[in-house]
Amino acid sequence: MINKKQVTIKDIAREAGVSPALVSFALNNTIGENGQKRYKVNDETASRILAIAEKYHYTQNQAARSLRSRRSRAIGVILSDISNSFFSSIARQIEDEAFSANYTVLFGSTDEKPEKMERLIRTFLSKGVDGLIIVPCEQCEPIIASVLERGVPVVLLDRDIESLPVNRVVLDNESACRQAVQRLVEGGYRRVEMISYDMAVSNIAHREAGYRAEMAELGLEEVVKVHRVSYGDVDNAMDGCLSNINFEETDALIFATNTLSVAGVKALHRKGLALPRKIGMVAFDGSEAFDLYPTSIAYIQQPVGQFAHEALLRVIRCINHPSEPAATLVLAPNFVDGDSVRREE
Amino acid sequence: MINKKQVTIKDIAREAGVSPALVSFALNNTIGENGQKRYKVNDETASRILAIAEKYHYTQNQAARSLRSRRSRAIGVILSDISNSFFSSIARQIEDEAFSANYTVLFGSTDEKPEKMERLIRTFLSKGVDGLIIVPCEQCEPIIASVLERGVPVVLLDRDIESLPVNRVVLDNESACRQAVQRLVEGGYRRVEMISYDMAVSNIAHREAGYRAEMAELGLEEVVKVHRVSYGDVDNAMDGCLSNINFEETDALIFATNTLSVAGVKALHRKGLALPRKIGMVAFDGSEAFDLYPTSIAYIQQPVGQFAHEALLRVIRCINHPSEPAATLVLAPNFVDGDSVRREE
DNA sequence: CTGAAAGCGCTTACAG
DNA sequence: CTGAAAGCGCTTACAG
Numbered sequence: 001m002i003n004k005k006q007v008t009i010k011d012i013a014r015e016a017g018v019s020p021a022l023v024s025f026a027l028n029n030t031i032g033e034n035g036q037k038r039y040k041v042n043d044e045t046a047s048r049i050l051a052i053a054e055k056y057h058y059t060q061n062q063a064a065r066s067l068r069s070r071r072s073r074a075i076g077v078i079l080s081d082i083s084n085s086f087f088s089s090i091a092r093q094i095e096d097e098a099f100s101a102n103y104t105v106l107f108g109s110t111d112e113k114p115e116k117m118e119r120l121i122r123t124f125l126s127k128g129v130d131g132l133i134i135v136p137c138e139q140c141e142p143i144i145a146s147v148l149e150r151g152v153p154v155v156l157l158d159r160d161i162e163s164l165p166v167n168r169v170v171l172d173n174e175s176a177c178r179q180a181v182q183r184l185v186e187g188g189y190r191r192v193e194m195i196s197y198d199m200a201v202s203n204i205a206h207r208e209a210g211y212r213a214e215m216a217e218l219g220l221e222e223v224v225k226v227h228r229v230s231y232g233d234v235d236n237a238m239d240g241c242l243s244n245i246n247f248e249e250t251d252a253l254i255f256a257t258n259t260l261s262v263a264g265v266k267a268l269h270r271k272g273l274a275l276p277r278k279i280g281m282v283a284f285d286g287s288e289a290f291d292l293y294p295t296s297i298a299y300i301q302q303p304v305g306q307f308a309h310e311a312l313l314r315v316i317r318c319i320n321h322p323s324e325p326a327a328t329l330v331l332a333p334n335f336v337d338g339d340s341v342r343r344e345e
Numbered sequence: 346m347i348n349k350k351q352v353t354i355k356d357i358a359r360e361a362g363v364s365p366a367l368v369s370f371a372l373n374n375t376i377g378e379n380g381q382k383r384y385k386v387n388d389e390t391a392s393r394i395l396a397i398a399e400k401y402h403y404t405q406n407q408a409a410r411s412l413r414s415r416r417s418r419a420i421g422v423i424l425s426d427i428s429n430s431f432f433s434s435i436a437r438q439i440e441d442e443a444f445s446a447n448y449t450v451l452f453g454s455t456d457e458k459p460e461k462m463e464r465l466i467r468t469f470l471s472k473g474v475d476g477l478i479i480v481p482c483e484q485c486e487p488i489i490a491s492v493l494e495r496g497v498p499v500v501l502l503d504r505d506i507e508s509l510p511v512n513r514v515v516l517d518n519e520s521a522c523r524q525a526v527q528r529l530v531e532g533g534y535r536r537v538e539m540i541s542y543d544m545a546v547s548n549i550a551h552r553e554a555g556y557r558a559e560m561a562e563l564g565l566e567e568v569v570k571v572h573r574v575s576y577g578d579v580d581n582a583m584d585g586c587l588s589n590i591n592f593e594e595t596d597a598l599i600f601a602t603n604t605l606s607v608a609g610v611k612a613l614h615r616k617g618l619a620l621p622r623k624i625g626m627v628a629f630d631g632s633e634a635f636d637l638y639p640t641s642i643a644y645i646q647q648p649v650g651q652f653a654h655e656a657l658l659r660v661i662r663c664i665n666h667p668s669e670p671a672a673t674l675v676l677a678p679n680f681v682d683g684d685s686v687r688r689e690e
Numbered sequence: 691c692t693g694a695a696a697g698c699g700c701t702t703a704c705a706g
Numbered sequence: 707c708t709g710a711a712a713g714c715g716c717t718t719a720c721a722g
Contacts (some may be wrong), residue, residue, distance in 0.1 A: 064699035629710035
């Protein structure tokens with residue numbers, strides 16, 4: 001920014017008749033997170049300094065501060081796609097809470113591409129972020145491992161990389177899908193299949209595992225079937241996927257992500273398959289799109305607020321206490337009931 | 346970030362047997378936007394330097410760079426709410442294009458509150474952003490004026506503040522709503538009313554003005570009516586708003602924003618008012634929610650990509666050529682047809 | 691084409 | 707409780 005005449009600590013020091021260092025102390029004590037002052041400054045001089053700072057609308061030069069203190073008070077958040085509602089909601093909450101905690105946040109979207117992940121991490125690191133919240137994509141374990149080696153605080157969000165000693169906040173995906181199976185079977189469906197992504201990430205894997213486990217538990221292993229569509233043009237892929245399903249046999253579908261769920265309902269609609277009579281379903285995450293659909297759709301609700309809150313909390317804690325061991329937080333899903341799990345007789 | 350042993354320009358200089366300054370020149374020439382080199386470095390030494398930098402995974406310390414060059418290569422983007430799909434799509438596009446242009450972006454959401462706007466601007470400025478893209482909210486003219494006075498490059502997005510000498514990228518809101526009226530009237534509706542926000546921002550004002558102007562032009566001024574709901578809990582507000590409308594008289598509704606449109610369709614649905622027989626409508630922006638609705642809904646489509654692209658382009662141009670006069674870009678809306686504007690006889 | 695020097699604005703030990 | 711000094715890593719004129 002081209003600032004004609006930015007007021008500096010020196011200007012304030014001159015006017016107050018003290019040293020620049022003292023101004024720095026005074027200023028940072030007001031900004032300090034907890035009540036206690038690290039460097040005690042005479043209350044009187046402090047308030048004189050603050051008054052002058054106020055008068056000139058002094059704003060700290062973050063670049064100088066970061067350079068010297070090796071802290072940027074910025075964190076990087078790397079998501080799959082910030083225009084996906086699940087991630088944009090999380091982004092919004094992180095933004096708000098980070099702001100309150102006096103941090104700014106940089107967002108980046110990977111589109112599930114490891115190259116983008118790498119570029120984003122590099123950029124954010126050169127910007128000097130104090131920590132990273134990351135939704136890992138396929139094949140990015142080595143990248144994240146190298147970040148950890150450099151001692152950068154990292155929290156993995158939504159998806160896990162089990163082999164890494166890293167903080168994580170994830171959903172209990174297995175139990176989520178177990179519950180989905182249970183409800184559908186209780187509702188009168190038997191041949192429950194899953195539509196998932198062709199993507200090697202932990203949440204997808206656990207959702208599939210939960211589905212399989214519960215089907216087995218209910219003695220339905222012989223009808224287990226997971227259809228996988230590739231990430232990208234979902235609407236198209238979904239039409240293709242559904243055309244491979246024999247709906248005379250298949251009773252119900254569980255969709256493994258929010259995007260798949262919305263695309264799925266649309267595709268079923270296009271095929272003229274009536275919910276819940278012809279086919280039952282459970283979605284992952286709610287959507288505005290369901291509100292106007294004639295049948296209320298049951299879905300697995302993720303605690304978005306908790307995701308955001310916990311991830312931020314943990315990354316900040318990790319910044320302030322780098323030696324604490326990494327922790328895993330598994331959040332409980334909430335099943336939201338709907339008519340789409342009740343076959344009408 | 347606590348970096349045990351970050352490689353600096355000095356380390357590279359030592360290994361290459363040159364001065365730190367030369368390393369800086371060499372590095373920045375590769376990074377330089379256009380082909381021409383500002384400081385010419387011997388090709389051989391340059392490539393030697395680059396090889397060493399590569400070898401040690403050198404990443405520039407942005408804080409130092411910003412402090413010295415007074416450029417951060419960061420821009421701040423202040424929106425109403427990044428979890429609103431219109432804004433999150435714009436955010437995503439800005440993020441991508443900024444990344445390609447070697448800029449990082451900071452996002453902030455105002456929730457239409459001038460205090461938040463002010464805090465965000467202060468924070469971003471202290472972070473040293475090179476420029477700002479702002480969706481102004483009510484009562485923030487003085488704040489933005491003071492930013493302009495400081496010489497900070499600003500582009501206003503989506504909404505205008507006419508009194509300010511500032512760059513802007515906005516929609517031709519008036520023509521958008523004129524068209525909406527035309528289509529509804531052509532489709533057999535007469536008593537067209539508008540549902541808008543109780544908010545003093547330019548786009549809302551122009552949408553209302555367009556509606557009024559076209560109604561007048563068609564000789565329907567006596568049935569002009571604008572209902573205003575307050576920003577916040579839209580679903581609730583919408584129910585309240587609709588309960589004040591006599592649907593024996595009112596023929597059709599134009600909704601002034603995307604949030605109002607979705608809330609509107611839902612509320613009409615709850616009231617059991619069938620589209621398009623009982624009531625016609627035009628939405629502002631499309632929505633996933635409409636895809637599953639039995640009647641296809643006509644809407645005014647905003648060129649989201651252009652919004653993002655042009656705003657970024659202009660803020661960067663303004664950063665590089667601060668003396669160029671401010672310019673206004675008015676984007677054309679696109680009317681997407683649907684059955685909701687055709688009254689069935 | 692290359693080097694030495696100054697300095698961006700701040701914080702951080704270190705003395706007093 | 708307060709001050710003087712050094713230095714974070716880089717870029718930028720200025721000489722050569």
